[in-house]
Amino acid sequence: MNAREKLLRKLSAEQFAAWEAGLFLNTHPNNTEALKAHREYVADAAKTRKEYNEAYGMLTHNCPQEGDKWQWVCGPWPWDLD
Amino acid sequence: MFVYEKKLQYPIKIKTPNAAMAKFIIAQYGGPSGEAGAAMRYLSQRFVMPYNELKATLTDIGTEELSHLEMVGTIVYQLTKGLSEEELMKQGFSEYFVEHTVGVYPQSAAGDPFTAATLNSKGDLFGDLYEDLGAEQKARVTYDNILRMVDDPDVRDPIKFLREREIVHYQRFAECVRIAQEKMDCRNFYMYNPSFDGVKR
Numbered sequence: 001m002n003a004r005e006k007l008l009r010k011l012s013a014e015q016f017a018a019w020e021a022g023l024f025l026n027t028h029p030n031n032t033e034a035l036k037a038h039r040e041y042v043a044d045a046a047k048t049r050k051e052y053n054e055a056y057g058m059l060t061h062n063c064p065q066e067g068d069k070w071q072w073v074c075g076p077w078p079w080d081l082d
Numbered sequence: 083m084f085v086y087e088k089k090l091q092y093p094i095k096i097k098t099p100n101a102a103m104a105k106f107i108i109a110q111y112g113g114p115s116g117e118a119g120a121a122m123r124y125l126s127q128r129f130v131m132p133y134n135e136l137k138a139t140l141t142d143i144g145t146e147e148l149s150h151l152e153m154v155g156t157i158v159y160q161l162t163k164g165l166s167e168e169e170l171m172k173q174g175f176s177e178y179f180v181e182h183t184v185g186v187y188p189q190s191a192a193g194d195p196f197t198a199a200t201l202n203s204k205g206d207l208f209g210d211l212y213e214d215l216g217a218e219q220k221a222r223v224t225y226d227n228i229l230r231m232v233d234d235p236d237v238r239d240p241i242k243f244l245r246e247r248e249i250v251h252y253q254r255f256a257e258c259v260r261i262a263q264e265k266m267d268c269r270n271f272y273m274y275n276p277s278f279d280g281v282k283r
Contacts, residue, residue: 008089016091019146023250026138027257059088078090079156081163 004056011052014045084145091149092243096160096236101173103237104161105191107228110244111154112188112196115220119201121147123217126203127210132276135261136211143251150244155186157240206275207266211259218252 001009018041025034053063057071065071076082110116124144131137162175162184170179177193188196201217204210225245232238267273274280 005093009093012089012092020250023139023142023254026142027135027254027261029135060085062085072088078088078152079094079159081095081160 004052007048007052007055011045011048014041014048017041018045084148090153090156091146092153092240094153094156094160094236094240096157096234098234098236099161099163099165099169100234100237101162101165101170101175103232103234104158105174105178106231107154107161107237107241108158108186108189109191109224110221110228111151111158111186113190113194113224114200115217115224116188116190116196117147117151117154117221118188118196119198120144120217120221121151122198123201123203124214127214130205130277130281131210132207132281133261133265136258139254139258140214143254146247146251150247153240153244157237158186159184161237205277207262207277208259208271210277211255211262214255215252215259218248218255222248222252 018038021034021038021041025031025038028034049059053059057063057074058065061072112118121144124140124147128137128140128144131140162170165173165175165184167179170176170184178187181187190196202209202213204213222245225241225248228241229238229245232241263271266276
């Protein structure tokens with residue numbers, strides 16, 4: 001696993017934790033523990049996403065991008081084996 | 083609206099191709115218990131749901147199923163990438179190859195094209211929720227059956243993740259049934275259909 005894959009895995013784990021908390025909150029909207037957990041996981045994931053975006057490129061169209069080439073078209077794409 | 087994030091929900095890196103495996107794993111791409119059907123079912127049912135918790139749950143789980151669809155497509159793609167015609171034929175892939183080469187096509191393991199005939203959007207609160215509980219169990223069983231036939235840890239790993247998600251989704255839908263029952267009259271849950279009766283513009 002290279003450094004990019006490692007960072008992406010970290011981001012996936014943090015996003016997943018936030019997502020799970022969110023699904024639980026859909027049916028338990030007043031649960032204070034879950035609300036707190038969601039806040040923390042979203043903050044962690046936001047930091048990691050920013051780190052990934054700066055080092056490796058855009059994760060969504062809404063990501064900031066510099067340079068003189070449209071980074072979005074660049075690989076690797078999620079299903080690639082490379 | 084839908085936004086795409088350029089990553090898989092869970093990583094997939096399959097080192098050894100195996101078209102024979104792809105032949106039955108494709109069931110979860112376009113088959114009756116597969117992710118395309120699940121996404122269509124939940125994203126369609128959500129429109130007439132009467133309660134916010136249910137609109138949110140159906141929207142979110144429906145969205146997650148699209149991420150799972152992407153994962154299953156990735157598995158099929160990686161399992162068939164780089165094989166020669168001879169290897170594909172030897173692994174029983176000829177009928178699929180003749181129509182789709184190694185493209186990813188939404189079909190069941192038996193080759194039936196994806197259809198909405200195996201899902202419903204019944205427009206009834208309990209009719210829809212109970213279908214969803216059943217759908218998650220059927221998907222879980224299909225992943226169980228895939229795991230019975232697959233030894234490769236690169237393939238087992240994402241399949242096990244997908245299987246666990248079905249169980250969690252089942253749990254969330256069960257909570258939706260609880261919420262629906264709490265909002266209805268316990269003397270007769272079927273007294274009326276809150277997805278239709280009394281709905282004003």
